[in-house]
Amino acid sequence: MVFDAYAARVERLRGILEDRGLDGFFVMVNEGLNWESAYYLSGYRGSSAAFLITKDEGILITDGRYMTQARSQCPFHVEDQGSRSLVEALADFVHATGMKRVGFEASRVFHATYLELSQRFRASLVDASDVMPTMRRFKDRAEANLIAEASRIAASAFLETLSLAGPGMTEKEFAAILEHKLILGGAEGGWGSHSFIVASGPRSAMPHGVATERAFGVGEWFTVDFGARYGGYVCDVTRNVAVGSIDPWAMDVYEVLIAAQDEAVKALASGERRAFEVDRRARSVVEEAGFGSLFTHGLGHGLGLEVHEAPRVSKTSPDELKDGDVITVEPGIYLEGRGGLRVEDDYLIGPEGPECLSAPLPKEFFVIR
Template sequence: MNPTAPTGAARIDTQHRIDRVREQLAVNGWNGLVVLDAADVRWLTGLESSNAAVVVTSTATVVATDFRYVAEAESLGLQVAKIEQSMWTDLGRVAGELAAGGSLAYPPAGLSHRAFLQFTDTLPDSVQLRAADGVVAKLRVVKDAPEVEKIRRAAALLEGAYDMVASMGLEGRTEGDVAWAIEKHLREAGASALSFESIVAGGTNGAYPHHHPKGDVIPADTLVTVDIGCIVDGYCSDCTRTFAVGDPGPELRAAYDLTLRAQEASLAAVKPGAHGAEVDAVARDIISDAGHGDHFGHGLGHGVGMEIHEAPRLSRTSEDVLEAGMIVTVEPGVYLPGVGGVRIEDLVVVTDTGHEVFTNYTKQLVQA
């Protein structure tokens, strides 16, 4: 089996990914692995579906899905088991046949109690289940060259969106209007969708890290945090810049300068072998030493790929170690209740010698 994307899309050979899963089968002594997560299914097969599972053995890779996706799966060159009764009942039958009386690894986090009962009801008694969450997700952490290029392209679109924001004149506009203008720009520039709902947080709303833009009018003499991302060929980007509207005053200017200093210092710490907790500490210590430790309450960053939040994590509790090919955000912030906030975020890929920044819009405080 050598699945590729359908005609008209970029051709993606996923056989090497299936081979990596088979290596895990051999290492763990499993006859088969059931894959349920939608992003994992897409990474392994190229199939984007709301109702599909994959069973991988040493000799077969079978996609179980319903009528809506059968033709598309077959066009990708996949071996398909059509769901006739229910996903879990039919999946148990298919997985049981493929496991051939041996051990079958499955992700318990992906199954409700009811689904588990239906799944196991049709499994032969000779199959031994092995709980194994995150098998494919761990393989997705290090991106291959085509994945890196797609994320680079998605990130490149954000610079034009920020140029547009800077030229809009934000004072008197609603946050929702600005968010809509960003989405329209990104889609017209070639994005298939947003990575997440754009965050536009003006004035005191900037103190809320994940503020949802609504009808609030952006006032004069403040800061506006704009956190955006888009999807290109199934891969996400993520970036944050904070803009000035008039004179934000000394307190917010100081918060901006502090955040920028912390961001650039922690960015410099991103390299192979660095621990996620250590990189986080670089930014956190700078912000804490300035008296704002309580105003930076989230992790420094996260992985980005097919999903907007993936491993590895840059946080106080992270045990992740950075490797070349991992893509992470670096996004410290200072959030001042009742005053406003600042966040500055770049998207970077870890390289053999350090890192490369994908998001190159200026980090100097821009008037918008």
């Protein structure tokens, strides 16, 4: 990512601050938590920092472990917190600028950190937790290309892992080999904050069934929900794999899911922007096939630097889809005691219609023997 992109984002943020009557804004990274927002604005990817945006400059504050890294990644002014706590150093800079009202992400700081901020800050702290999700929701072409490259790497790694899989392999073994292949293929790794979902047999009825020691059995199928991270950005894809042969019931369900996903994509292509309506269009296909009560989650969600971002695509979502949104479209059907399936792909919303960023991975019911 070129430095100009970070400068443009900070300028966009300043416009938001002005509209809200704020003198500044900061994001904090604590033991790696919330690195995404700091990276989005400054380019810095260390595990401890505060990035302060004033009306005139950006200041990244971190400790001695990260100074060389910060200066190489961040185009803004970098300061060593020295012997001070991160909050103390941040408070000193806020006081020196004379700011009166400072926005921050209340939803992204620990309670103990908030108490220290309240104690040390002379300026008023104003919760602006919605600012970064709103900004990060829009993906430019460079960001979309990173997600597409993550998808290409993920597709290759998945197909390589399938070539090594067979009856008797455990869910954990499959997940471990898959992540190893992702890294060898050029990804930073998997999602990091979330484990891959590898759920076989009756366990596939759990939409979030993380991998266990259960072995793949002949005549069963397993569902794999996974992704790669590349350049900070992630993809999120789900495919289904039969062991030996495809169960006729599972094939029927799979065909319904493909039709439901296609209906959602048609809605997006037609210019439909109401998230709940896109969900309804896909859900109606599942309901007409008699599986309506077995589709137990929303149709999709935004993704980017995190696996789950704005907007939300569900039957209760108030969100309007916008150009620059990257969303998943992932209908699923789950029958307790028997199993479930899900088909998931990533789409960039644009003025010319949806673009499938996960297209490199064939959309088929795979079979291993």
